[in-house]
Amino acid sequence: MSRVVVTPAELHGVGGDVAAVGMGLRSTEGELADANGVAGPSATAAALEMLAAEWSAGAERLADDVIAFGALTQAVGALFQRVDHGRDGPP
Amino acid sequence: MPGPGSLSFGTISAGSGALPFPEGDPGGLRAAARAADRAGGAFERSAGALRGATQVDGEWSGQAAQGFATARVGHLEVLRTSGDELAGVAEALQRLARTVEEAQDEVRRLAWQVTTAEEAADRAQADATAAQGRATAAASALMGASPEAMAAAQSASDSAGAEAGRAASAAADAKDHAEQVRRNAERDAQRLCNDVERQDSSTAGVVDAAASCMAPLGGSEPGVPPLPTSALASFVARKYAPIFRFDSDEDHFPDDVLDWIAGERDHSGDLGEATLPFTYHVTEDGELQLEYGRFHPFNDFPDDPGFSDHEGDFEPFTIQFGRDGRPSHADFESHGHTRVVDWPDVDRDAGDRRRPVVYPSHGGHGNNAEPGRYDNDRPGVVRDVVDRLPGGGVGDHHDEADGQGRPWNPRDDVVDARQIPELWDDREFGTVHSFTHPDQGPPPDLDGVGDDDRHEDPVEEWDRPPGVHPRG
Numbered sequence: 001m002s003r004v005v006v007t008p009a010e011l012h013g014v015g016g017d018v019a020a021v022g023m024g025l026r027s028t029e030g031e032l033a034d035a036n037g038v039a040g041p042s043a044t045a046a047a048l049e050m051l052a053a054e055w056s057a058g059a060e061r062l063a064d065d066v067i068a069f070g071a072l073t074q075a076v077g078a079l080f081q082r083v084d085h086g087r088d089g090p091p
Numbered sequence: 092m093p094g095p096g097s098l099s100f101g102t103i104s105a106g107s108g109a110l111p112f113p114e115g116d117p118g119g120l121r122a123a124a125r126a127a128d129r130a131g132g133a134f135e136r137s138a139g140a141l142r143g144a145t146q147v148d149g150e151w152s153g154q155a156a157q158g159f160a161t162a163r164v165g166h167l168e169v170l171r172t173s174g175d176e177l178a179g180v181a182e183a184l185q186r187l188a189r190t191v192e193e194a195q196d197e198v199r200r201l202a203w204q205v206t207t208a209e210e211a212a213d214r215a216q217a218d219a220t221a222a223q224g225r226a227t228a229a230a231s232a233l234m235g236a237s238p239e240a241m242a243a244a245q246s247a248s249d250s251a252g253a254e255a256g257r258a259a260s261a262a263a264d265a266k267d268h269a270e271q272v273r274r275n276a277e278r279d280a281q282r283l284c285n286d287v288e289r290q291d292s293s294t295a296g297v298v299d300a301a302a303s304c305m306a307p308l309g310g311s312e313p314g315v316p317p318l319p320t321s322a323l324a325s326f327v328a329r330k331y332a333p334i335f336r337f338d339s340d341e342d343h344f345p346d347d348v349l350d351w352i353a354g355e356r357d358h359s360g361d362l363g364e365a366t367l368p369f370t371y372h373v374t375e376d377g378e379l380q381l382e383y384g385r386f387h388p389f390n391d392f393p394d395d396p397g398f399s400d401h402e403g404d405f406e407p408f409t410i411q412f413g414r415d416g417r418p419s420h421a422d423f424e425s426h427g428h429t430r431v432v433d434w435p436d437v438d439r440d441a442g443d444r445r446r447p448v449v450y451p452s453h454g455g456h457g458n459n460a461e462p463g464r465y466d467n468d469r470p471g472v473v474r475d476v477v478d479r480l481p482g483g484g485v486g487d488h489h490d491e492a493d494g495q496g497r498p499w500n501p502r503d504d505v506v507d508a509r510q511i512p513e514l515w516d517d518r519e520f521g522t523v524h525s526f527t528h529p530d531q532g533p534p535p536d537l538d539g540v541g542d543d544d545r546h547e548d549p550v551e552e553w554d555r556p557p558g559v560h561p562r563g
Contacts, residue, residue: 017144025137031130035123039116041291047298048123054302069162076155
């Protein structure tokens, strides 16, 4: 049985904070650019090239996902608020 | 320190020849290390910020709460793992830069030694040639000397001849020395190149592991929906996948449950094919639980032949996460008894401190937190069941789990049970049926036997296949 004893407004605030963390993550996307183009040794240089590509894409995806996580949490908070208002309001 | 010799691909000039030169760009490697360090720091700061942002007071359960808890722990783990991996990359790159730089400096020094020795040999040879010329001239003078000058000419010729002999000997020694210096330098330079190559390979492994850490998340493409909860749960489940150390007498190993469902009946199991299904729950506190179910095709209790031997057995092992998004404790289930071990006390892999080590007992496969011999007089253990069986039990029963047998590292074999229709169909196991050993009758009912209080959270239980023995 689902049970909710949280403040919807708090969930909404948490969602906003989470989304802010996601926005901050966006700035890390280019951090590994300096790791690309190392002259050698060859195995490490090749691995660094792959790392820079994977992390650039992965960090962007992660940032998007954390932002979406925040937005979903806000949406859940808003939904709970609507339910509460519907229950407490006039018939 | 001598200046650098002339470099070409993989070699450095050294006197009349060249030496193998260690490949690498120490400055570039250090710049890459600094970049990895900065990125890792950014991820760790984001993890800290997310941990602080996702504290929700109150009681919240249900599907939204489960999604929130999984996303929270999943993201925290992704961020923290990313930070750790990048810190490891930075450290490995700094080490490699140092090794490359020291090796290159050493080869330059060897090249200088070779050049110097060969130059000395050339000078000695020139001296010998000149001395030989003087000796030849003195001998000619002797031939043409008048009788009164004969004695002096003889003396001069003898002296020049002796000097030429010494010079020739010195030149031969210098040549031998130069050749020895070159041989030693070639050997040492090759060794240094090999050292760099080995460290290059191991560093590339660290970098590859960091890159593959992000791979499960996939790239960012327009229209790609947010990460499904299962991707985050799988990420965490892989990172915390237990390592199993079986008893030295064990001969019934895990297998791929899908093979078993498909009708394969290999009682010995096959570690090469085995998978480790997992699922996840959320507690009433809104925290994530990861439950792994190791599947054994057959249980064969060694002490009590025939007792509870049965086919198809899931052995649950659970990791509970706390409010900080880190594991708080682990549940080791063994024949209905749950032993709860605080995370700091859980035996973990020395190379990867996230990964717990589990010691399954011989035959019955109960999960133990450390190696040992376990009397099953513990409340709730199979002994209780034995006593309730017709005939009042079959004698003393104990588990052996010495941890000295085959190990199983299933990190790459972790599978999300919820994503496998044969295992998880609308939150029910669908097609797995009971195959209790025909000599044993039905498996004993262990429900409610010996559950630890801390395991009685009103969480969603991992629904088990109907008829499959639920507790080891």
